[in-house]
Amino acid sequence: MSERAELSQPLYGSDRPESAQREAFGSGEFPVAVYGLGKMGLPIATVFGEATGAVTGVDVDESVVDTINDGDCHVTNEPGLPEAVADLVDAGSLSATTDAVRAAEQARIHVVIVPTLVTEDDRPDTSVVTSVARDVARGLSPGDLVCIESTLPPRTCRDVVAPLLRYESGLDGDDFGLAFCPERTKSGRALADVRGTHPKVVGGIDAESTRAAELVYGELTTNRVIPVSDTTTAEAVKVFEGLYRDVNLALANELARFTDELDIDVREAIETANTQPYCDIHMPGPGVGGHCIPYYPYFVLNWLETPAPLLATAREVNDATPAHVVGLLEGKLDGHGKTLGGSTVVVLGLTYRGGVAETRASPAIDICRTLADRGATVYASDPLVDAEGVPATWVHHDEVGQIDADAVILATDHEEFESLDWRSFPRSSVVIDTHDVLDADRIGRDVYVVGRGD
Numbered sequence: 001m002s003e004r005a006e007l008s009q010p011l012y013g014s015d016r017p018e019s020a021q022r023e024a025f026g027s028g029e030f031p032v033a034v035y036g037l038g039k040m041g042l043p044i045a046t047v048f049g050e051a052t053g054a055v056t057g058v059d060v061d062e063s064v065v066d067t068i069n070d071g072d073c074h075v076t077n078e079p080g081l082p083e084a085v086a087d088l089v090d091a092g093s094l095s096a097t098t099d100a101v102r103a104a105e106q107a108r109i110h111v112v113i114v115p116t117l118v119t120e121d122d123r124p125d126t127s128v129v130t131s132v133a134r135d136v137a138r139g140l141s142p143g144d145l146v147c148i149e150s151t152l153p154p155r156t157c158r159d160v161v162a163p164l165l166r167y168e169s170g171l172d173g174d175d176f177g178l179a180f181c182p183e184r185t186k187s188g189r190a191l192a193d194v195r196g197t198h199p200k201v202v203g204g205i206d207a208e209s210t211r212a213a214e215l216v217y218g219e220l221t222t223n224r225v226i227p228v229s230d231t232t233t234a235e236a237v238k239v240f241e242g243l244y245r246d247v248n249l250a251l252a253n254e255l256a257r258f259t260d261e262l263d264i265d266v267r268e269a270i271e272t273a274n275t276q277p278y279c280d281i282h283m284p285g286p287g288v289g290g291h292c293i294p295y296y297p298y299f300v301l302n303w304l305e306t307p308a309p310l311l312a313t314a315r316e317v318n319d320a321t322p323a324h325v326v327g328l329l330e331g332k333l334d335g336h337g338k339t340l341g342g343s344t345v346v347v348l349g350l351t352y353r354g355g356v357a358e359t360r361a362s363p364a365i366d367i368c369r370t371l372a373d374r375g376a377t378v379y380a381s382d383p384l385v386d387a388e389g390v391p392a393t394w395v396h397h398d399e400v401g402q403i404d405a406d407a408v409i410l411a412t413d414h415e416e417f418e419s420l421d422w423r424s425f426p427r428s429s430v431v432i433d434t435h436d437v438l439d440a441d442r443i444g445r446d447v448y449v450v451g452r453g454d
């Protein structure tokens, strides 16, 4: 147990008037530690820094810690973040450290936003969160509040995190608070989202934890705070949002396969169907990637005992979509008297989404792998990442047109590709657009759009 408990008022279990607690939060009387300073953690630490003036960020990566302490920002493509980090560090409101236990000893509010992983056999792996929970426990004091923002398989706070915090700290369950407060942000707009694009959901392990979390996030967000019954409900809210998106995307990707048989533009049909207020079908694409949506189904499928055949099928459909794109290309090459094996194919984009430097579960990489497995020579170009670990030769997007390509697949809708000079690509190259962003008139050749047909 730390000495710091004597130094400041408790937050969890406080009997001070709520207005005094809110004022104390704003004046930095409840120091905050944010564990994990990645794409989500740094924006969260920033918003806590703006609200309290007293944040310590914790990360295992020394280069991340050094960068932040220099007032610099390692997270790219987040509008306003570099300026906000520089200002906070300059003002002494934000600093970073690799010493998690020391940061925990000095903090009253602990915010955990490290990755939740999935193992090679698709089981949820919460080991990073539990490792951080151990660090927090070693510095935990009576009156502290622990807020978990990393997405978790439902029941993890109740069955894993709470017992672990109690055991490792030696404190009783009613000495400290624990709440699950899911992060509902999206890369590219994280700062704005944390500040309040969506309502903030909080669910505590007991009523006092929910009250304390509601108070904290009420001061942080410009939106409203929705308290739910318990940590498991809050965990389920976040996972359900992801499941909805994965199933909806599977529907869109399956509908796109009707394109040729119906001879319609499936996107036109979806967009028109969505004008009816009860219909909200997403758009087809090359598949579903990123370190969130493709993983959350396994927080249910390989975690709960109740069968979930719909979720499993949606995963299968989405996972099969990159191979479907390659199948479309094969058909088009066949029409040009060419075979896939032996063809040279350029894949534009490697990240899972335009503008985000993240390649985990990227369908673009699955497309490269499938092409290489089928005997094609593969070149890949991405303005944000290189092709390390991908069976493709990386080429700068300014030079990509010099490749004598039989085919080009636009796999990621990076805005840099909008200004690509297509004149140098061979006129005969087959072009497949998985996002419906290429303008056939501008690039001067036929484009086969996934979901639109010929």
Ligand SMILES: NC(=O)C1=CN([C@@H]2O[C@H](COP(=O)(O)OP(=O)(O)OC[C@H]3O[C@@H](n4cnc5c(N)ncnc54)[C@H](O)[C@@H]3O)[C@@H](O)[C@H]2O)C=CC1
Binding pocket: 035, 036, 037, 038, 039, 040, 041, 058, 059, 060, 061, 064, 100, 113, 114, 115, 116, 117, 128, 131, 132, 149, 150, 151, 152, 183, 184, 185, 186, 187, 291, 292
């Ligand atoms: N990226 C997204 O779009 C969203 C992510 N989330 C949730 O947030 C979690 C984190 O996501 P990102 O910030 O995007 O991940 P990230 O990979 O960008 O950053 C994670 C950070 O945690 C650090 N870290 C790893 N182990 C640590 C440890 N033991 N102690 C301290 N720091 C440690 C890493 O060095 C890294 O800087 C996700 O796993 C997910 O559960 C929620 C909503 C959106």
Ligand SMILES: CC(=O)N[C@@H]1[C@@H](OP(=O)(O)OP(=O)(O)OC[C@H]2O[C@@H](n3ccc(=O)[nH]c3=O)[C@H](O)[C@@H]2O)O[C@H](C(=O)O)[C@@H](O)[C@@H]1O
Binding pocket: 183, 184, 185, 186, 187, 242, 245, 249, 282, 283, 284, 285, 286, 287, 288, 289, 290, 291, 292, 293, 352, 353
């Ligand atoms: C609905 C929504 O905006 N969900 C976010 C999602 O963020 P993420 O960065 O994974 O982006 P996403 O827009 O869901 O895209 C996931 C994948 O789906 C694909 N995609 C997306 C929308 C669409 O109509 N068609 C499509 O094919 C994308 O290309 C990408 O490969 O997952 C985040 C998370 O849960 O961690 C969540 O916080 C974010 O709000």
